[in-house]
């Protein structure tokens with residue numbers, strides 16, 4: 001008899017964990033539980049709709065779900081439909097891979113002014129995440145600022161900057177496609193507290209700004225010098241120097257008479273959002289960088305903008321009973337170990353860092369860790385497993401979406417896509433559940 005394993009969260013970390021665990025426990029029965037009727041976490045709801053090749057990783061994930069001993073229990077939210085205690089009672093091993101879906105706040109006055117959004121909400125809106133589809137961001141202004149210097153900030157600005165034609169082969173949600181087609185932004189700002197050298201952009205994503213149809217790039221007051229901190233690894237150094245080279249190229253080439261500009265503003269910390277009924281401006285303070293940290297200088301300036309998107313990181317949304325580390329915003333864990341029989345993987349373990357593939361390496365390491373802790377895990381078969389969970393969900397009339405049903409939802413989305421679009425996403429759970 002094999003272990004009964006629950007993996008909560010069907011994003012990359014959950015799916016890589018399933019694969020790794022099956023290598024060592026081929027007889028295990030694995031239930032992959034997700035709050036949404038759709039699997040794949042941020043691959044569906046986070047990765048930019050115009051980056052379809054990145055989403056091709058789902059082909060590998062489909063093979064995991066095709067295994068005889070792996071089930072998908074979609075539309076089942078732990079904390080609502082099942083409790084943490086019930087999971088621990090049912091399964092020999094529980095892996096929590098619930099990601100980090102809550103935006104970190106800027107923590108400045110005016111942050112709740114209409115027109116300020118977190119990146120998780122804004123990205124979720126254009127990606128058709130059911131939780132964010134009603135965001136209706138205010139897009140009728142001329143200027144938008146994204147605070148943050150990672151790839152998520154670049155994604156947001158690029159999606160807003162693109163023309164309808166440039167998005168025509170993406171899987172952007174129809175409501176967002178319409179709203180962005182009607183938007184008339186002329187200035188899009190990417191704001192970082194530190195130097196160009198400190199940005200965590202990847203060169204491929206940065207270079208895309210040189211190819212936008214209606215937007216040129218302006219690089220502001222940037223010290224495009226390579227005074228790299230000595231402890232930077234060779235790999236990191238290569239990325240940073242490549243970013244600098246791209247920014248230098250942008251700075252030299254100007255905006256070419258295009259009607260819209262993407263501005264890179266470095267060494268500027270957000271201080272306050274101005275505006276009453278809606279955003280009027282973002283106040284920034286110049287910084288200098290000391291030992292890798294941004295130190296404010298007291299010199300302030302106002303950026304007249306209509307929308308502010310904060311792309312400064314995420315925290316995990318815990319469910320009742322799960323040990324939580326408030327200071328780090330992740331499930332409390334020691335290299336993945338939470339408590340006997342319970343482990344955390346991916347973004348809910350170490351925070352919002354790394355690309356899809358990083359979760360694979362992480363899953364390999366965590367599986368090793370689980371194997372070394374097996375002496376303290378009771379032998380397999382002592383717990384009822386999915387049978388108990390099925391009974392509880394049935395008693396609670398939860399409409400569980402299994403993998404075959406997801407495949408029908410998937411096929412229906414593909415079938416109703418406009419020409420050129422890979423799919424037209426359903427954006428309400430109700431619509432998804434109507435597909436029998």
Ligand SMILES: Cc1cc2nc3c(=O)[nH]c(=O)nc-3n(C[C@H](O)[C@H](O)[C@H](O)COP(=O)(O)OP(=O)(O)OC[C@H]3O[C@@H](n4cnc5c(N)ncnc54)[C@H](O)[C@@H]3O)c2cc1C
Nearest residue numbers: 009011012013034035041042046078098099346347355356
């Ligand atoms: C905007 C954005 C763009 C990105 N773009 C790229 C990119 O281009 N390339 C790249 O390689 N990486 C990209 N990444 C990073 C990549 O998406 C992450 O590395 C990866 O998704 C993290 O995987 P995860 O499984 O930890 O979390 P997630 O992918 O967030 O999966 C978590 C899953 O848990 C489920 N869940 C949460 N709470 C519960 C609950 N209580 N009960 C049941 N289920 C629950 C969620 O519904 C979700 O399906 C991007 C990330 C973001 C935010």
